[in-house]
Amino acid sequence: MWLPSALLLLCLPGCLSLTGPGSVAGTTGSSLRVRCQYEKAYKGHNKYWCRGKYGRVCRKIVETKGEEKEKRNGRVSIRDHTDNLTFTVTMENLNMNDAGSYWCRIQTIWILDVLSWDPSVQVEVSVFPAPSTTPGSTACLAVPDTLQTVNDGQNLSTKEMLTHCPG
Known part of the structure; x- marks a missing residue:
């Protein structure tokens, strides 16, 4: 019983200052949004989205400049929502x-x-091929249970996706 408490003590102040989804998924040709939440102390700081297997050596893709205005780099954009202490990457x-x-x-x-x-x-971003459909039919995409699908800013679990798919 003491182990979880001891592990919590290992968390230095500020180590939970930023939270976000562990994984998201989308299909080719679609868009996805990732929303990350931060503590008030970071309200005026620049937020950014970078790519790389290890955080210390990730390549910066897009960055805010401590303001709410959207910044874009090609197909990727970022916007800081200081009113609710979140930033969104699309x-x-x-x-x-x-x-x-x-x-x-x-x-x-x-x-x-x-x-x-x-x-x-x-x-972790996963991209799946877009489902192919023939006239008069509908196809649904199955994704692993461990992923969340982000579509138009909504997080959908696999179970929720299946309820949106016919059959």
């Missing part, structure tokens, strides 16, 4: 090459940034 027109490990991050130090520890949360 990936549009998904393709199979978009699958991989990404990170929601908050920039904390601007000098010697490579050596700083930016609060971060890893998000």
Whole structure:
């Protein structure tokens, strides 16, 4: 019984300062949104989305500048919603090459940034082929139970997806 308490003590202040989904999924040609929540202390900081298997060496894709205005880089955009302490990343027109490990991050130090520890949360993005349909039929995509599907800003579990699919 003491083990969970001991593990909680290992969590240094600020280690839960950023939260987000562990995984999201979409289909080729569609869009997905990832929403990450942060603590009030980071309200004016830059938030960014980067790609890489390891957080220390991820390639920055798009970044806010501490304001609510949307920033875009190609098919990816980011917007900071300071009123509810979240930022949203949107990936549009998904393709199979978009699958991989990404990170929601908050920039904390601007000098010697490579050596700083930016609060971060890893998000595994999965992309599945779009279902093929023939005239008069409907196809549904099955995704593993461990993934959440994000569609138009909504998180749907596999069970919820199946209720949206005929049959």
